Amino acid sequence: MSSLNKSVPAAQGASLAKGREPSLWQRMMHPQARTAYLFLLPNLLGFLLFIAVPSVMALGLGFTEWDGYNPVKWTGLSNYVRLMQDENFRIALQNTLLYTFGSCLLVIIASLSLALLVNQKMKGMSLYRAAFFFPHIASFIAVAVVWQAIFNPTLGPLNMFLGKFMDHPPGWLISSDWALFSIILVSAWKMAGYYMLLFLAGLQGISKELYEAANIDGANILQRFRNITLPMLSPVTFFVIITCIINLFKSFDLVYVMTGGGPGRSTKLLVYDIFVQSFRNSAFGYASAEAIVLFLIVLAITYVQFKGEKRWVNY
Amino acid sequence: MGQLLGHAVPKSLSHLFMILISLIMIVPFLWMLSTSFKLQEEVFQYPIQWIPQVFHFENYVEVWTSIPFPLYYFNSLKVSVLVTLGQLITCSLAGYAFARLDFPGKNRLFIMYFAAFMIPYQVIMIPQYFVIKKLGLVDSHWALILLEIFSPYGVFLMRQFLSGISKELSEAARIDGCNEFGIFARIILPLAKPALATLGIFAFSWVWNDFQAPLIYLTSDSLKTLPLGLASLNGEFTSQTQLVMAGTVLSLIPVVTVFLFFQRYFISGITAGSVKG
Structure with missing residues (x-):
């Protein structure tokens, strides 16, 4: 420990001897601190330029008009005023909320069930796990391309199969009633394996003694699930819900390839509209305002989650 | 269960x-x-x-020859490998500083990294485009490489792993007169091989599969990466599903191979954030 104390920049030893704290500059120029900044430098420079500065700029660009070529023009709140009256935006917002919460619910139910299933001792379990996880490895583009063919309403294998049981199987991606639901299904199918692994890690952290004690007390499966598994898993569930919602708000690839926002505007999501407004219609300022609204929604949901955490997350 | x-x-x-x-x-x-x-x-x-x-x-031969598939493959490989190497170097250095060194501003900087990792890509994609345009890098692979190397997630992951390695190892080396970079390169990194493998695989598959950033930055056909090629193949050959599927199979081969050989690193990359953190 002694050598570590010597090199700690807080330098308590020095302050005791001189009777005052070293200044911030002195602490920053301490040999260990200097070494630390050198280690940080390559990443920090890139991080500041390409991530931190753009994050700050994002706030400002929402108040401007910019077509990508001419100088940026300050327009105050007008983008936000326009957003409030824009029906496109309202529909995109509705679709995004429906898509995010619909998929998130499905993902959580599916991934928790899968995790419970693969947390048993069984022959071939590693194969089952790999199979459940497999859709996560493939790119969203590959998945979109394959499912688009499967969903083909007249010729696709899915409706060929369903056609044996019903006269009018759904139109899936070409029906404005079914398209968003189809995208929700594919998202949940692709993402469930990933969150299964998170839940599995959580389940493996639950002490066996708890279940043994419950067995002695004669608790049945449902009671064990409700009173041991769910509460012990709550920190993982909390993490899963937050990351899942953020990931779903970002989903772009499926809609871009499978529907292009259609039919009509039925699968137009906020992130898709931001892309179209900026990189297709050159309305970068307006799209930035939309992006800020997206950010505020994600922030609000995360905040509510953290506030509610104390009520249901156990430790 | x-x-x-x-x-x-x-x-x-x-x-x-x-x-x-x-x-x-x-x-x-x-x-x-x-x-x-x-x-x-x-x-x-x-x-x-x-x-x-x-x-x-012959479906595979046709996909390989009728569109510039080999070129897309090469572009994807180039960008993915460069970003992966860049992340391994810069993120392990920064992760080391956060995990094992003390310096003023450490907590504030780390919170900044952590916050950045929660911001959706679409929120910063327009200002990022502004920066890349100012640097004159639109329609070049540099745009993707620079935007993806400095990953806050990578720093976070390396910090988690590196803070788990005993501090006494570093102290012993310091007493022996080894400088900090020597400790990092000769003692800590060899012990962190599993973490490096995890980050490497994660970065590679992320960049290999990335679609939206290439869609924004790469307009010349000769620069396009595989997901872009696949999306345009899907658009052009709508009636020739067998060709689209052959292209999709080809696009999946590298990531699936990596997964089959390094499954456990794939999995540790996912669980590291939630359980150990």
């Missing part, structure tokens, strides 16, 4: 159920694989012929 279920369900029934769910997850890929070997008129035959009578490998 061993403990949860006890012996409530017989093993054979469990297996049946597990196989059923595995099929739901795998069947779309099997259909893709089988379709990629078929003739156009066989693609949508019903009942589905899972094993084609004749394997038409």
Whole structure:
């Protein structure tokens, strides 16, 4: 420990001897601190330029008009005023909320069930796990391309199969009633394996003694699930819900390839509209305002989650 | 669930159920694989012929030659490898500073990194474009490489792993007169190989699969990466599903190979953030 104390920049030893704290500059120029900044430098420079500065700029660009070529023009709140009256935006917002919460619910139910299933001792379990996880490895583009063919309403294998049981199987991606639901299904199918692994890690952290004690007390499966598994898993569930919602708000690839926002505007999501407004219609300022609204929604949901955490997350 | 279920369900029934769910997850890929070997008129035959009578490998040859597929492949490989190397170097250095060194501003900087990792890409994508445009890098691979190397997630992951290595190792080396970079390169990094493998695989598959950033920055056909090529193949050859599927199979090969050989690193990359953090 002694050598570590010597090199700690807080330098308590020095302050005791001189009777005052070293200044911030002195602490920053301490040999260990200097070494630390050198280690940080390559990443920090890139991080500041390409991530931190753009994050700050994002706030400002929402108040401007910019077509990508001419100088940026300050327009105050007008983008936000326009957003409030824009029906496109309202529909995109509705679709995004429906898509995010619909998929998130499905993902959580599916991934928790899968995790419970693969947390048993069984022959071939590693194969089952790999199979459940497999859709996560493939790119969203590959998945979109394959499912688009499967969903083909007249010729696709899915409706060929369903056609044996019903006269009018759904139109899936070409029906404005079914398209968003189809995208929700594919998202949940692709993402469930990933969150299964998170839940599995959580389940493996639950002490066996708890279940043994419950067995002695004669608790049945449902009671064990409700009173041991769910509460012990709550920190993982909390993490899963937050990351899942953020990931779903970002989903772009499926809609871009499978529907292009259609039919009509039925699968137009906020992130898709931001892309179209900026990189297709050159309305970068307006799209930035939309992006800020997206950010505020994600922030609000995360905040509510953290506030509610104390009520249901156990430790 | 061993403990949860006890012996409530017989093993054979469990297996049946597990196989059923595995099929739901795998069947779309099997259909893709089988379709990629078929003739156009066989693609949508019903009942589905899972094993084609004749394997038409010429679909693969056609995809490989009729669009610049080899070029897309090379571009994807180039960008993915460079970003992966860049992340391994810069993120392990920064992660080391956060995990094992003390300096003023450490907590504030770390919170900044952590916050950045929660911001959706679409929120900063327009200002990022502004910066890249000012640097004159639009329509070049540099745009993707620079935007993806400095990953806050990578720093976070390396910090988590590196803070788990005993501090006494570094102290012993310091007493022996080893400088900080020597400790990092000769003592800590060799111990952090699993973490580096995890980050490397994570970065590679992320960049290999990335779609939206290449869509924004790469406009010249000669620069396009595989996901862009696949999306345009899908748009151009709508009626030739067998070719689209052959292209999709080709695009999946590298990531699936990496997964099959390094499964445990894939998995540790996912669980590191939630459980150890």
